[in-house]
Amino acid sequence: MKRLFAKILLFFLTLVLIISCNAVKRLDQDENLLVKNEIFSNGEIVKDAGIKSRLYQEPNTSILGFPLGLHVYNLARPNIDSILSERYLENERKRDFLVNILSKKQFDKYLNSRKEFNQWIKKTGEAPVLVNEEETKKSENRLKSWYWNNGWFNVETDYKIIPLEDKKKRARVEYYVTPHEPYLIDSIKTEISSQALDSLYEMHKTESEIVPGTKYNTLDFNDERDRLSDLFRNNGVYNFDQEYITFDADTVDTNHKVNTTLIIKNRRNNIGDSVARVPFKIHKISKVNIFTDYTYNKRNEPLTDSARYENYRLFSFDEMRYKPEAVSDAIFIKPGTIYRDADRTRTYNRINSLRVFKYPDIQYSLDPSDTTNTDLVTNIFLSPLPKYSLGFDFDVSQSNIQKFGIGFGGSFLIRNIFGGLENFEISGRGSIASSTDAAASRDENRFFDITEVGADMKLSLPRIFFPIDTEKIIPKYMSPFTNISLGFSTQRNIGLDKQTFSGIFNYAWKPSKKLSNSLDFLNIQYVRNLNTKNYFNVYRNSFEELNDIAQDSNYEFMDPSEDPVLGIPDEADDFINYVVSQDFPNTGLNEEDFFNVLDIYERKLRLTENNLIFATNFTYLWNTRESLYDKEFSRFRFKVETAGNVLSLLSGVFNYEQNEQGNDKVLGVAYSQYAKTEIDFIKHWDLGRDKIFAARAFGGIAIPYGNSDNIPITKTFFAGGPNDNRAWQAYDLGPGSSGSFLEFNEANLKLAFNAEYRFGLIDEFKGALFVDVGNIWNVLDSNTNPDFVFEEFADLKELAVGSGFGLRYDFNFFVLRFDIGFKTHDPAQPEGKRWFRDYNFTHAVYNVGINYPF
Structure with missing residues (x-):
């Protein structure tokens, strides 16, 4: 197999060499392919990616130096119309022959399909990037603009196009930059026409993004414009807009200093054909009207029901279905307070998270009863979603445990079940599957030998349900929820079969857009093995x-x-x-x-053994990713969990029975007692031109104590699989150097590190190169086997290393992924023979997954 792999590699390299000679075959004699850009600042090469990204032209995208997209593009015929005309239309004998066989209509379709396929190749590939004097000049101007915007007002730029002597029809471009001395911010003056705005500015001027003594940067001025706009609009200035903010920068005879003047004029007020300017004012909210069942069709109908709660006025076209205190609690715009953009945004987010109403419509208007024109009336239009919703799902799956599986489920949602915006959901699920290795005691003639049926109930309350007021600890702007759920499932599979009962009392809240917290105040799980x-x-x-x-x-x-x-x-x-x-x-x-x-x-x-787990856990999640299309973001998750402590404290009150091992039993089952923590960090870097470097680090440990000397198998860690170390199958790696001789290998300590370089290939096809490092061990539990146990830092030499490559296809809403992992460092092998021992396709692991692994 190794010799075959070597032959394949040699063939591939030879093919690349032959193809590379034809990279410029479509170019005219006076055309040059751009192969490299270099920027020199004061004679030194510039490596800053931010500066290099300013260039208008970049060489064709390459993979390990090979421009695959360009070669695909070159497969297309540039003069396909002439070729087809000469070959089929002008050759009467061939044309008549094909028309007689295919018919005139089919013949025309055939010619059109050739054109469409040729066009598809062009679209899939990447057209050659030709050195262009005009576009090179644009790149030079962009460089000059970048340096100017960063304080080098006297920057000088030039460029040179240099044809390659050793390769025909190829050239590189060198850009030369002489920045000279940068300009520094000196004095900052203000010309603010409105007294209200001037007062707000003076109160918060120490927060300015423009700092005297620092180098001039245009982005600082943009940030200051954003800061002032947010400051004014969140302090009562309802009709303020960024266009009223301008800066005047004086650099004449200032010895490389910038004297800045902030100018904010009064608001424009159109009166007929004339335009007058009036000072900005601080506005406050005088009334808040909430229409709880608004629809466009009802807009002209009379209101039949109303209510009032803490100065909020609620109206309904039909009978009021919502408790006034519940609806008003979701509104952050309060009567008697000044106008704030943040209150409107929080109201949008909170109502949207309730899943009871459609996205709300919030409108402001001047209060006609106020002669000062500073009071605002807020009208909030809420359009209810259907009270009842049904959902169904169906999927087909395959894994290393089951060769074919069918899953199905359904849910029934009741919105606003008690009138306080609570949601109650009942869901059921089931699956049948055929195992890859059914146990011998099973009916071997049955194709579907794995079955699972389950049901769940969940009640979601839009508040923290607690005996004392938690507003000071978790204010309502954090969108708090209390979730109470009960679940049951029964499973018949290739294993021991089991029934699972669960109950969760959970609090969830989001202090900010990036941060979310979740506290399982009580998480009860009972697992009963049936076979x-x-x-x-x-x-x-x-x-x-x-x-x-x-x-x-x-x-x-x-x-x-x-x-x-x-x-x-x-x-x-x-x-x-x-x-x-x-x-x-x-x-x-x-x-x-x-x-x-x-x-x-x-x-x-x-x-x-059956497991009874009474746990409490807290999860902290920081995520800067705002959408699926974000290419650069960070994600940090921390989770801590303890189990069995309350039951242990009650052991002095209740006379628990004990099992044969001397462990206390509750409801006939020895309860689990342990402490567990997990830390997970993910970081993505956007390298530009459809290239991303992604990294992940994970560490987890679960320590038994008190009533337990090991961790329930549902709470342990495993290694391997398409989202972990891809050179091993799931559950096939570790513990330690044991060699994974058990069917399902798990342990209570895990370390995992992953790095992946992702790049575009052709059209929606993406490629990846990856390295995965990690393993699992037993620590501080009942296992004493030295091959399984992590005893000292020297055991880190048992970290397994997998490497490989992958191919992905991006469907926009999900990614289909295929990865091949090779065992690079296998701790199960004898020391001294662990590196590249089975690094070949015979021992490779082939993974299929949905979306990226991290």
Whole structure:
């Protein structure tokens, strides 16, 4: 396989070399392909990407130096019409032959399809970027503009087009910049006509973006214009606009100093054909009218119901369906306060988040009863969404556990169920699937051997539901919600089968557009295993190891053959009990085999026991990404969770029963007690020209204590898979250097680091090169196997490294992803033989996923 890979690589490189010779085959003799831009400032090369991005022309996009898009473009025929005319239209014999075979209509379609395909190749590829004197001059002017806007008013620029001597029809462009001495901000004066604006400016002038003594920067003046506009519009100046702000900069005979004057004129007021200027005023809100069931068709109908709450006036065309205090609580525009843009924006966001109304319409008008023309009447028009909504979903899936699966579900939503803008939702889900490796005890003739059915109920309250007032801690502008949910699911699969009951009491709030918090005040989960007798049919590796040990022991098999096999489940359990109840010398086993049986026994107990989790967790999420189309952003998530502490405190009050291991039981189940934390950081850098560098770092640890000596399997970590380390399948990496000999490998400590370089290929096809680093370990729990356990920093040498490449297709609303991962550093291999041991396509892992992994 390695020799085949080498041949493929050699063929590819040869092909690239041959194609590269034809990169300029479509160019005329006097045309040159742009291959490189260089900028020199005072003789030194400029590496700043922000400055280089100002150039009007950039060389063709390349992948590792190969301009793929250009070569695709060159596959198109520039004179396709002439070729088709000469080949088919002017050649009467060939034309008549094809017309007789295809018909005239089909013949015309054939010629048109050739033209369309040729046009598609052009559109898919990238036209050659030719060195152009006019566009090079534009680049020079852009450079001059950039330096001027950054304080170098006396900048001088020039350029030179240099044809390459060793390559025909190719040229590079060098740009030369002489910035000279920059200009600094000196004095700042003001000419503000309105007394109200002048007072506001003086109160907040220390916050100015224009600072004396700093280098002039046009962006600082733009930021100051934005700051002043926000300042005025959030302090009562309702009709202010940025166009009223201008700056006058004096640089004549100032010794490279900029004397700035801020000018804000009075507001224009059109009266007939004349224009007068009147001073800006501070406006306040006199009335807030809320129309709770407004529709365009009802606009001329009479209002039949009304209510008043804390100076808010609510109106309805039909009977009022909403509690006045609930609706007014979502409104941040308060009667008696000054006008603020921020209040309007918060009102929009809050009402939109309720999922009860459509996007609201908020209008302001002068109060006719106010003679000073400073009072504003606010009319808020709310259009209700349907009270009841039905939703259905259906999907088909495939994974390393199931070869084919069908999922389906539905939901029923009741809006404003109690009149206080609460939403109640009932949802159900189900799935059937065919496993890739069904357990032996299953009906092998059944195609669908995995089934799951579940139902959930969720009540969402638009406030913090708590005995005491939380307004000072979580004010309403943070859009607080209380979510109460109950869930149940039952699962029949290739494993142990299980039922899950869950209940969550959650608080969620958003202090800002980028920051969101979530607190599960109580998160209860009960997992009940239904088919524990199937354990050794599922975990075959454990069974085979146990059977090999039994054959070397004094145990008497029920199977009389020469190669006896333990019966599942009774005889396998009987052998474990035989070993555990005896001293290992009496069983015929050595010490190592004896402790291996104990490990198998303890793992079986852990994976077959029922779990009861009473947890509390808090999640902090900071995300600068505003939409799916953002190319540069940061995302930081921190989560901390504790479980079992309340039940532990109550152990002194209630006389808990205990299981065989001495753990306290609640409702017949030993409850879990642990502390868990996760930190996840993602950063994307936009490199320009459809190139992005993305990185992620993740760390998580869960420590059992008190009533537990291990972590419930639903709360542990795993490694590998299409969104983790892509050189390993999910659950196939780790723990530590153990070699992943278990069917599902998990542990309570995880480190993961990922880096990916993404670039455009052709049209909507994208490429990627990636490196994934990480592993899982056991720490501070019942596992003592040195291959599994993280004991010291030296164990970081067990970090697995995967690398590879990927191909993606961007559908705009989602990305279809295909990645190939190669085991670059495999900690399961002996030390000294871990690097590039299985770095080939035979041992590669092929991943298919939806959207980017991070």
